[in-house]
Amino acid sequence: MWFPSIRMISWMNILVCVKQVPDMEGRFVPNTDESWHEESGLAWRMNDHDTFAVEQALLLREQLKGGATVTVLSIGAARVVETIRKSLAMGCVHGVHIEDPMACERDPWQIASMIAGFARQRKFDLVFTGMQSEDRCSAQVGVLVAERLGYVCVTGIIAFAWQDAAITVERELEGGRRCTVRLKVPALLTCQPGLNTPRYPTLPFIMKSKRAVIEVLLPESVGLDEPKVSSRGFRAAERKAPVVVLEGESKRLAVEVVSLLEQRGVVTGRGGVR
Amino acid sequence: MKLLLVGEYRDAGLAAEVAGLFGFARLLDAEVSMVLVGREADLPAFEGRLWLADVDTYGEYAPDRHKSLVLEAARREAPDAVVLLHSSYGWDLAPRVAAALNAALVSGVTGLDDGGYVVECCNGKMRRTVRPLTEPVVLTLQPGAFGQDALNGSPEIRYLEADGETSIECLGFSRPETGIDLSHAVAIVSAGRGIGSKEHLGLVRALADALGAEVGASRPVVDAGWLERARQVGMSGQNVSPGLYVACGISGSIQHLAGMKGSGFVLAINTDSQAPIGNVADVLVVADLVDFLPLLTAQLASRC
Ligand SMILES: Cc1cc2nc3c(=O)[nH]c(=O)nc-3n(C[C@H](O)[C@H](O)[C@H](O)COP(=O)(O)OP(=O)(O)OC[C@H]3O[C@@H](n4cnc5c(N)ncnc54)[C@H](O)[C@@H]3O)c2cc1C
Numbered sequence: 043m044w045f046p047s048i049r050m051i052s053w054m055n056i057l058v059c060v061k062q063v064p065d066m067e068g069r070f071v072p073n074t075d076e077s078w079h080e081e082s083g084l085a086w087r088m089n090d091h092d093t094f095a096v097e098q099a100l101l102l103r104e105q106l107k108g109g110a111t112v113t114v115l116s117i118g119a120a121r122v123v124e125t126i127r128k129s130l131a132m133g134c135v136h137g138v139h140i141e142d143p144m145a146c147e148r149d150p151w152q153i154a155s156m157i158a159g160f161a162r163q164r165k166f167d168l169v170f171t172g173m174q175s176e177d178r179c180s181a182q183v184g185v186l187v188a189e190r191l192g193y194v195c196v197t198g199i200i201a202f203a204w205q206d207a208a209i210t211v212e213r214e215l216e217g218g219r220r221c222t223v224r225l226k227v228p229a230l231l232t233c234q235p236g237l238n239t240p241r242y243p244t245l246p247f248i249m250k251s252k253r254a255v256i257e258v259l260l261p262e263s264v265g266l267d268e269p270k271v272s273s274r275g276f277r278a279a280e281r282k283a284p285v286v287v288l289e290g291e292s293k294r295l296a297v298e299v300v301s302l303l304e305q306r307g308v309v310t311g312r313g314g315v316r
Numbered sequence: 317m318k319l320l321l322v323g324e325y326r327d328a329g330l331a332a333e334v335a336g337l338f339g340f341a342r343l344l345d346a347e348v349s350m351v352l353v354g355r356e357a358d359l360p361a362f363e364g365r366l367w368l369a370d371v372d373t374y375g376e377y378a379p380d381r382h383k384s385l386v387l388e389a390a391r392r393e394a395p396d397a398v399v400l401l402h403s404s405y406g407w408d409l410a411p412r413v414a415a416a417l418n419a420a421l422v423s424g425v426t427g428l429d430d431g432g433y434v435v436e437c438c439n440g441k442m443r444r445t446v447r448p449l450t451e452p453v454v455l456t457l458q459p460g461a462f463g464q465d466a467l468n469g470s471p472e473i474r475y476l477e478a479d480g481e482t483s484i485e486c487l488g489f490s491r492p493e494t495g496i497d498l499s500h501a502v503a504i505v506s507a508g509r510g511i512g513s514k515e516h517l518g519l520v521r522a523l524a525d526a527l528g529a530e531v532g533a534s535r536p537v538v539d540a541g542w543l544e545r546a547r548q549v550g551m552s553g554q555n556v557s558p559g560l561y562v563a564c565g566i567s568g569s570i571q572h573l574a575g576m577k578g579s580g581f582v583l584a585i586n587t588d589s590q591a592p593i594g595n596v597a598d599v600l601v602v603a604d605l606v607d608f609l610p611l612l613t614a615q616l617a618s619r620c
Contacts, residue, residue, distance in 0.1 A: 066439045066567065067588045079442070150411075150421070174407075176439050179570075180423040181402075185411035194483045195379075197408040210487070213377070215404045218494075218545070218552050219327060221377050222487040236539040270420035275429065275445035279436065281595050289589070289602040296611035299583065300619065302599060308560050308581045309527065309616070 054110035054227075057166040058099045058134065059157055059184075060092040062118055062125040063177045072276045078147055079276055088125045091172025093240040094233040098202055099170050100133045101238060105204060111135055113164070117156055118145040123256060130251035131243030137256040140264060150178070151270040154186035159265030161191060168209075169230040173198045184232035194229040200236050317344050320395035322386055322413075323352030323360060324405050325371050327489070330358050332464065333401050338362055339463030340399060343428065351389035351476065353382055359471060366471035367392070369478070377405075377486050383412040384478035390417065395452060402456035410456045420448035424570075426461045439569045440592035458570065460577075494554075496530075496546040503529035503560040506549055506576075509536040510565015510586065510605060517542055519609040520564055526616040532556065534566045550575035564605050568593025585609070 064070075064084035071080045088096075096114065103110040113136040114129040116122045122145075126137040140156055142148070161169060169188070174181035181197070188195030200220070201212035213221045214234055243251070286302070288295050303309045319341050324331040330352075338360070341348045350360065351367040353374045359366065367389040374381050386409070390398055398413055400406035402424045414421035427434035432445035433455065498504060505524040507517060517531075524531045533543040535550060549556055551571040557578035564585050566572060573596055576582075584597040585605045594600045601608060 064438075066441060067591075069590065070438055070442050076444075078444075079438075150423075177437060179435070179437055179439065180421075181407040182411045182414075182421055182423055185408065186415055189412055189415035195412075196484060198404060212490075213404070214552055215489075216326065216551060217555075218492055218548070220490050220492070222490065223377065224485040224487055225483060235535065270448065270450050271422060272447045272449060273444050274432070274447070275434075275443070276437075277443055278590065279441060279443050279592055279595050285594050285597050286599045287589060287594070287602060288599060292603055292607045292611050295601055295603055295608060296615040299599065299601060299612060300615045303560075303581075303583070306581060306598070 054102070054106060054167045055165060056099045056102065056110050056112045057161055057164070057169045058092070058095050058112060058114045058129065059169065059171040059187075060096065060114055060116050060125055060129055061089040061172065061175050062086050062116060062122040063089045063175055066176055070278075075274070076276045077273050086121055086124065088128055089172050089175045090235060091174060091176075091233055094235055094237040095170035095172050096129050096132055096134060097238045097240040098233060100241070102168075102204055113138060113166075115140065115157065115160060117142055117153060119143045126256055127251045127254070128243065130254050131248045132241055133247055137254055138259065139256050140259045140261060142261045147273075149269045149271045149273070150180050150182035150186060152267050154183050154190060155267035156261055156264050157183070157187045158190035160259065161187065163264075167227040169193065171230065171232050173232040173234045181232075184230055188230035191228070191230070194225045195231070196223055196225065196229075197232040198234045199231050200234050202231070202237065317346040317397070318393065318395045319344070319346045319348050320390055320393045320398045321348055321350040322398060322400040322406070322409070323350050323354060324401055324403060325352065325354035325358075325376060326405065330354060330360060331401070331403070333403065333459040334360055335464045335467060336457055336459060336462040337399055337401065338467055339465060340457055343462060349389070349393050349395070350471065351386050353385060356473070359473075361467040361469050362471055363469035364471055365393070366473050367476040368473050369476045374478075375482070375486055376489075378482045378484060379409050379412055380484060381478060381482050382409055383416065385476055386413050387416055388476055388478050390452075397452055398454045400454070400456045402458050406456045410454050414454040417452060417454065418450070419452050419454050420450045421454045421456075422446045422448060423456045424458050425455050426458045436570055439567060440573070440595075441567075441590060459574065492545055494546040496544065498530055498532055498547065498549065498554045498556045501530040501556065501558045503527050503562075504532040504549070504556055504558045504579075505529045505562040505564065506532035506534060506566060507537050507543065507564050508534040508566030510567075511537065512565070512606070514540070514542045516606060519605065519613075523562065523564075523609050523613045523616075526613045527560065527562075529558075529560065529562070534572050563593050563597070564609065566593055567591045568596065
């Protein structure tokens, strides 16, 4: 028996793109040509927005009663395997690593060229990415991938529903306003924190993820474009106001802060704020 | 230099931040034209060509249609740069335009520097200068970064049409209930992810009580369900301008700053002395808030 349109509805091929980023509380030191930062001394983890992308893919697979494959892709140096395994420990099935030690120096156009090159070969129905990365903050890659693939794309989603082969999402706008839109696969959605509650890895999946074979590809095999921009002058943000930085023993700090607030007339002699 | 500005019509009106696009053009001493999906009754004041399409026909959010319109205006104007706001409209539309033009895209520009564009990175902690390697270039500007001066002049309107096809069906707009208005609060004590757990909210509340302040929050605290959404300060929350703003365990991302930079005195408490909240704070206390907040609250209480 042959059911013409059943493939898309009963079996979904889902891709989630995740990026490994440094913990933002680390100390960032410019590299020698100031194009980006040194890597030493930083702790690495999954980009916050991407955890919501992973969760949404897993929720959809559950809704489809397992009728979906969730592939997770990350581009970067050997260290990003850690982040791929984290996604597998959350429940993704296949892990793919485009091994590119130069990835952190690549611009969004180049990253998008690799993701799209890979995705084109695998014919995904639905792609989830984070809305932006915490380190580059460009919010470009997802949309550029979608444009290359000719997929429908909506950015910054904070609600997702799948019903009767149609997707309804809410997009977040300024001031908490929302826009509800409907679209069909093939599609790419960029995820915003608040979309769902990313799960913690569970023991069986953690065990599985440790043994999982991760597919390794090279940038050239998926297609890597030339850069469109160059980056330099990586530096700390200028402090606009002459900020008073207070450090030391907490009790003494509390006394200092209160007298400062009084001096500047922010709080009155007794009681609350002026 | 010739710029094609992409105007923005939001929630039944021209977005106020559009002024920043003209501020940027003035800084570059550039010739401008604008493309706008909006209404003839509500147009920006400037001297130049305005490529206008009606929002009732083309929708407020229909990025594939808007892309066609921007591309059509770009074809007629042949600009050196297409400039949008780094807003929910702009960051969604800009990569579509850049992909079609095969152009470099620089997102979230906050300044000019040495032949390049300054952008923020590492959640606002660091900066870098990005230089396009191709022409034309597409830019998105951080709202508010290039002034909000009043404009003058009257544009020469040219009506624009494009392919009406869209594969994104907009079902409507909504606004979650707020109920809490922080915009008139004289003092706000805000909790950030640095509070670590919901239990520590009590420390923030106690300080707020001692100051007679409202409690606010950064987004992760709201997303985690620790506080009502209506208390969120920032780009996707409320805009506040109290006389005193206390940021407890808030890093100071650009989206949070967007909502509180009009505050009078800013006191930040953070374990990271490099946190970008220090760029707008008057006083940055480098301390663990779990130790420090109760001591500060006690010290305030002891003054009576
Ligand atoms: C489109 C868009 C819209 C957004 N809108 C908003 C918005 O409206 N409002 C908003 O707030 N965010 C918004 N965000 C999110 C924003 O980018 C940041 O992710 C968010 O503001 C970070 O919140 P935070 O500072 O509380 O957390 P983090 O960035 O995680 O910072 C936590 C801080 O706490 C400090 N800390 C940790 N432990 C302690 C301790 N024990 N004592 C003292 N300090 C400690 C750390 O050093 C760090 O600086 C938006 C993002 C996007 C992309």
